[in-house]
């Protein structure tokens with residue numbers, strides 16, 4: 001009996017095997033033993049013209065699609081979109097059932113899954129997790145949101161924001177990972193690696209030099225190729241090397257007079273030829289301006305049609321067929337586009353391991369486990385900026401006044417397409433704007449409740465701060481005052497460094513009333529702190545996610561030792577900014593404006609170094625409740641390659657995590673050709689018990705020591721003495737080692 005069953009199973013397996021073999025013979029793109037290139041090529045070879053054209057348009061808005069004329073959106077596509085569009089998905093690319101090619105469900109998911117009306121887990125902002133200085137933190141976040149996205153039926157992520165915080169007032173800096181190309185590249189790569197490890201395709205975005213939101217669809221940015229390659233583009237290049245995102249989202253703006261989505265230099269030359277990018281370029285929603293130019297200069301997929309595209313349906317089958325017939329676009333370019341769009345589906349495993357499609361209402365997600373991932377990320381990331389006389393951590397306090405920032409209800413999140421409807425709903429739903437780029441969302445994670453939970457013996461009371469006198473009275477009666485201030489930023493607008501409303505006055509008044517005042521800042525980026533000298537302690541919480549309050553309370557009370565470091569410099573005044581005004585600031589979008597990035601690659605701390613400015617808080621700054629010493633600095637040059645290393649010792653009494661930062665400074669700045677006196681070349685976070693030490697070594701990416709040479713498309717290190725500086729912030733580099741680097745030049749074209 002047993003034997004018969006085994007035989008039956010074997011026969012069934014053999015039959016299935018034969019079936020699978022026949023299937024892979026007919027459809028070689030199902031053959032997992034083949035490379036992603038081979039599979040994509042085979043699938044494209046089997047496609048009709050209309051099938052290829054299906055892949056190059058992504059639709060948004062079922063109703064809008066229905067209203068389009070049939071020659072622009074064929075009835076079969078309308079029916080497909082109507083039947084399949086997942087509520088809240090940003091884009092939908094119909095599948096090709098005849099060939100078993102899956103549909104693409106594209107959804108925004110930088111900090112969590114955005115699916116309209118559905119509650120999902122929100123991580124801290126990307127800028128916050130960059131402050132962890134540990135790529136494992138965004139990587140864990142990426143895995144978590146990928147699992148939630150899979151459960152919702154999505155397979156393509158609009159994530160991986162890596163624009164540098166060139167403009168500190170940029171409304172989307174919270175979606176990005178700071179001002180330094182190495183930090184931004186490594187931290188965003190963490191997120192993309194986490195996402196793609198779960199068999200999903202991720203973009204990196206917004207490519208490129210999309211560093212202001214004011215007039216984002218019309219601003220023309222002038223910047224030299226060398227400066228770009230050493231700054232904004234280097235962040236994307238490092239990210240691409242480390243995570244191989246399947247897609248790149250080109251941005252709205254123009255770069256050197258050409259739209260980013262039809263910019264030959266950015267797309268064909270840099271991304272596809274030099275970096276050997278094999279995936280596809282998708283446009284930001286509405287960023288396409290032509291058919292022939294866009295296709296020929298590197299755009300592969302037209303997205304956001306028709307909801308967001310006001311310029312025209314340039315990649316519709318009708319327009320594209322005409323471009324092919326007129327000879328404006330070659331058929332082999334269309335084949336390349338289709339091949340590129342399919343490649344990441346095979347490369348990441350999204351083709352072989354598809355999510356269950358359309359099960360959105362029956363999704364089972366372990367929200368409490370996922371919230372724990374978010375809380376851990378916040379606990380690794382919040383930055384203790386100031387802590388005089390060891391006011392923090394709060395221990396044995398009898399009474400605490402919690403003031404301002406809606407701290408009785410929740411913690412702030414950023415606005416726009418990265419916004420997530422939090423589990424538990426918006427804690428403060430009545431703030432304007434309620435519509436795009438709103439709603440203003442407060443995660444339902446109450447600092448007041450969290451502090452009460454962490455300090456069960458203390459009397460913890462709240463004042464909203466609307467009435468400064470009431471807040472002052474509460475602060476006077478309390479042993480400690482914790483004032484929450486908030487700066488809401490979002491997509492489509494830039495902010496100011498000044499806090500809005502009465503917040504600065506509130507902090508000053510409370511600080512005068514109670515010398516033990518702690519300020520907790522929930523911000524999208526840097527802010528000015530005119531009251532800084534008046535307060536002994538400041539915690540930068542960014543937008544800290546669904547368990548932000550718990551993380552804040554645990555850090556304030558010492559359950560968690562803070563270990564975040566600033567991924568951006570905080571300017572001391574507006575006068576320190578590279579650009580006094582943001583062109584088109586505060587005006588409705590659509591006015592053609594121009595900006596020249598005269599600072600070139602000298603962004604953030606590099607700009608401060610060039611100008612000799614002292615920022616309010618330096619890049620890399622972050623305090624701990626213990627102390628660390630950086631010891632044993634090492635820097636070796638072998639065959640022209642620099643390797644650096646150091647040890648970190650916990651010299652205090654508490655366990656904690658420290659971050660060693662390594663910068664390089666040329667002895668002769670002018671001769672080096674560098675844009676600024678120093679560059680970050682390595683960083684390492686280390687977890688240490690009191691008294692313990694640990695060492696690390698890292699090979700330095702040679703591009704971080706080089707200049708980009710336009711004339712022959714190469715990287716070049718100029719021979720000379722370079723000082724390798726070790727420490728814990730850009731303005732705290734106490735130990736150093738000198739090295740001599742030889743002259744070196746190598747091609748900017750990547751090896752296969």
Ligand code: BGC
Nearest residue numbers: 090108158205284285417491
């Ligand atoms: C944003 C993108 C986003 C897209 C789809 C655009 O407005 O700039 O970041 O992925 O919308 O929602």
